[in-house]
Amino acid sequence: MGGLGAPRALLSSLAGLLLACGGQDVTDEASMSTLPAEENFLGEESQALLGGWPWPNPTPTTPAVALALEVENGVGKPLRVREGTTFFINQIDIRSFVTSRRDQGLTNLIRQSDFGGLGWLGVRQVDQESVGAPGPYTRRRYYREAAWMNLPSHFIVEQVDARGRITGVPILLNAGVEHQRRPGMDDFFIRRFRGIQTATGCATPDDCSASTSFEEEAILELRNAYDHAKRQTLSLRPETRALRLRWTLRPGAPYEIPVEQVRNAQYAYGFRMGVEPLTRARADGTYAPGTEISFQLTLRDGAGNRLHPKGYLPPYNQVAPDGTDSGLQYYRAFFDATATYYRRKHRERMLMTQIIGPAQHIQPIRSVVALEAFLDPAVDEQVVATPERDGVFSQFATLPFANILFGGAFIDPALWDVPNTDTWQFKLPHNAAPGTYLVTVKGRRTYLGEDIPGSTTIEIQVGTRQRTEPKLTTGPCTSCHSQGGQLSEVLHANENRAACAGCHSPLAFELEGPIFVRTHFIHSRSNRFDAPLHQCSSCHLTKESIQRTSKAACLSCHKSYPDNHVAQFGPIESMYVGGGAESFQQCTGACHTRHPGSGL
Structure with missing residues (x-):
């Protein structure tokens, strides 16, 4: 697998690296001497299955499904999966946290959590950000460079029965090292190894001396399996009741993820997003400047089954924070804070739409959208760019609308019980320049173990039948974004970079x-x-x-x-x-x- 050599030699060397960098405690020689030997780490049944290398996983007869695994404070989140499905591991989220009433950096995390034994030598704060103006503030400090973050490590995924006996061929995954990019060797395009301290109730962005609420956490995020890793598949046997997730940096403490196999699942895997204009264009197929155009969203599974009734989206409280039985997701950062690059941005799961154009004028938007624009009950769609001010027109809407999402969070909780619609209106300005305008929807579906993004972009013509194109000033992103990390799979699964600027305008709170x-x-x-x-x-x-x-x-x-x-x-x-x-x-x-x- 990527030229790694024999598994026994590999795992032995990793165990040596673990010992050198701390194990249970970098100063505790007794605990270091009692770390499990390689054969204990693997287990007898895994050893037996390792007789042939590489492992002879059967070739699936249907495309394998991307599987997401989650562990919090050492406990695996139970999985419900569709019976008879073949999977590859596309996502691993592991989080450990402790709380404290005093500012002690990451001391309590290192001493008390299940990440404490990983080896924290060298850890240091690298960034800090505060949110919550005009206060009270929440301050987050981000830590990196701990020994465990800089060590190569691997995961072994075993399927086991109710008695813990292995029921199929395990999968070996290379987590790699966070700061190295070695295509063909590492198995995930995105890797995040972090220590984070969050302080709430701070008087100013920098003064948390009066705060009595501190959370210290360690997170590991692996996402977007490379193409070669997607070929390491897992076909669950009928007797499989759990997945055992072994990490070479915690050889004596594997994670157990309970599995329930659903025989008659109502929906298929996969995610399709559709958007269509309900307002008819003029006879020549164009829209006139000043026209208000209604659009409708349709969310389907990979087989084309609708995930919601036409004309209707369920109330926020029926979806957040964990989604619906069909896999429908709404914005959930109210429950699981996100931070660009540093913390769980993939779990934000915003359902959103935008229009931007004309294509030949598309550029970054620098006008800040005020929070008040999200709370106004009379405004469902936010204008984020105007031709006069920004050189381009853009408007966006969250689904449910922002006045429901944020109004329910900050003004009237009853708004989260209001049924929502799958339609909205974008109004072109009277001075809309002629050309091609892009309308995009993006979201995320989590269904029976699959957690994937989706998006789609359609074009409409305004004032002219002549198609116009964007003039991108950066690229090519494919130099790095390839082999499973391409833009069509990561982020919002949209490789049309011209369609990004509308949603990605500066918000007062982001x-x-x-x-x-x-x-x-x-x-x-x-x-x-x-x-x-x-x-x-x-x-x-x-x-x-x-x-x-x-x-x-x-x-x-x-x-x-x-x-x-x-x-x-x-x-x-x-x-x-x-x-x-x-x-x-x-x-x-x-x-x-x-x-x-x-x-x-």
Whole structure:
């Protein structure tokens, strides 16, 4: 498997690395000496199945389904899966947390949690962000560089019966090292190993001295299996009752994930999203500027079965936080906080739609959308960009509408019991420029163990039958996003990057929304982006595309700026954009017309 060699030698070497970096406690030699031997880690039945290498998993007769595994505080989340299905492991989420009334960094996590024995030598805080203006604030500190985060590790997935006996051939998965990208070796395109401390009730973004609520957590996120890893399949036997998840960094404590196999499942696996205009176009197939156009969403499974009745979406309280029997999902960050790059953004599961155009004018949107726009009961769809202000038109809507989602959270809880609709209206401005406009819907479905994104984009013509195209100033993303990590599979499963800017505008409560901010931030911190960060030409195609400078453009990548900038523009207050709404204002044209070493 990827040229890794014999499994026994591999696992023996990993056990040695574990001992060297801490095991149960880096100072506890007695506990280190009692770590399970390799054969105990594997178990007798796994050893017997390891006789032939590589493992001879049978070729499935139907496409394998992406399976998501979840563990919290050492306990596996029970799985319900469709009987007779062949799976590959596409996602592993492991979280461990403890709470405290005092600010002790990650001390309690290291001492008390099931991640405590992994080896935390070298851990350090790398970023901090606070949310909640005007207060009280929630502050999150992000930690990396612990020994366990920098060690190569593997997972073995075994299916077992009610007595714990193995019922099929195990799967070996290479978790790799977070900061290395080794196509063909590692098995997941996305890897996140983190320590996080969350403090609530803080008086200011930096002052949590009066807070008595601290959560310390460690998370491991593996997502989007590479193509070669998708070929490692798991066909559940009828007698299988659980999946045993073994991690080479915790060899003596495998996780147990209960499994129930559903014989007569109502729905199929897979996810299809459809959107169509209900308002008829003019005789020539175009819409006139100023027209209000109604659209309708249809969500289906892979076999085409509807996931909701036509014209209806269920109340928020019937969906969040865990979805419906059909796999329908709504925004759930009220229950499981997300943070771009650092924490569980894939679990946000926003159902959303946008329009943006004309295509030839598409560009990043820098106008901030106020929270009040989400709470106004008279406004279902938010205008996020106008031709006069932003050079492009865009409007978006969350589903359910934002005044239901956020109004129910902050104003009237009864709104979460209101039935919702699968239709909405986008109104073109009277001065809408002629061309092609993109209408996109995106969401996520979780159904019987499968957790996958979906999106679709349609085009409508406004004012002209002539199709126009976007002029992208960055690319090609496929240099890295390939072999299972392509844009058609990660994020929102949409490879049409022109369709991103509308939804990804800066929100008052999420200023890091724009794609240029997220791209800079993620690639500058992942350590898996191969090119030098100062070499803008790795992604930017034109010199002009790097000259629209602002706090957000610069400080989404850089972590500091000169003292004279601090004196003139203020200290850095946001790890994402540098400051507040002013972060999107363009710096003077007399400065920053080029970037040293940019290649442009």
